[in-house]
Amino acid sequence: MQTIKVLLVDDHMLVLDGLKARLELEDNIKVIGIANNGIEALEQSKKLDPDVVLMDVSMPVLNGIEAAKRFQTEQPDKKVLMLSMHQDKEYILSIIQTGASGYVLKDVPAAELVLAIETVIRGGSYFSSGASQALYQVQEDEKEELTKRELAVLKELASGAANKTIANNLSISVRTVETHRQNLKQKLGIHSAAGLTKYAIEHKLI
CATH class of the missing domain: 1.10.10.10 (Winged helix-like DNA-binding domain superfamily/Winged helix DNA-binding domain)
Structure with missing residues (x-):
């Protein structure tokens, strides 16, 4: 079984500790590092070579949206999975446009977060249910244009x-x-x- 190397990025240590503790209960996931903002995420990713970067959107110094854009140009091989509490369609559309592999709301069960990580590592994209509904509306709006x-x-x-x-x-x-x-x-x-x-x-x- 392939071990998925994950880099966690969030500006709250309590969140990082909770994510790390939960993900490491999975046999096929290993948290290899943490970062507190987008700049640190880019630097740590170069050093540690994770498979998936699990990154919060709202952070100081360099937020998740801008960091995801830089990952797309500077480290395009990295799978970036975004975490956020926001689920309005304009916000999600801005995430999609960064090239991120997925978007997961912070209130999802831990099992769904694991599923999201496993999905993007296989080359798929993952949007949690609340985000998917907003994404569908975005697509419908695009079609009507x-x-x-x-x-x-x-x-x-x-x-x-x-x-x-x-x-x-x-x-x-x-x-x-x-x-x-x-x-x-x-x-x-x-x-x-x-x-x-x-x-x-x-x-x-x-």
């Missing part, structure tokens, strides 16, 4: 059609297709054809 023409272009792109084919199918110019394609990427925050296809599948557009 797309115009009918953008949705039509997205469906064509997801089916593998080239710009010229899409132009012919929709009776528009290739330049118009390219414009819609750029608008889709900008609105959805997705910058690859594969990403657009995945979005279309997840939202049952194809």
Whole structure:
């Protein structure tokens, strides 16, 4: 069984002690270090090479959101799992945009936190139930922002059609297709054809 090395990041020692004590009851999880803010987290991660960084959002010096962004650019191999009490959709959306692997509310049972760690280490993403509800609403809002023409272009792109084919199918110019394609990427925050296809599948557009 693979041992999952975890770095805990929180500015409250009582929280860190509680998390460490609970996680180390698991045979396959080992807490290899702690940090009190985002800067320490980045430094400790370089030294200790954890598999998962379990990090609070609200911290001094460098908060979890900014730290997660830096992990994405400086240490992209690290799985960052965010912890917070907040569950409003705008807040969660800002977490998603950092590239974090998951978001867990602090009031979840310990077993769910373990499940979240095990999920992200396998390459998945994990959002606890309260966060998932807000995330679903964010996705619905995003879908509603797309115009009918953008949705039509997205469906064509997801089916593998080239710009010229899409132009012919929709009776528009290739330049118009390219414009819609750029608008889709900008609105959805997705910058690859594969990403657009995945979005279309997840939202049952194809």
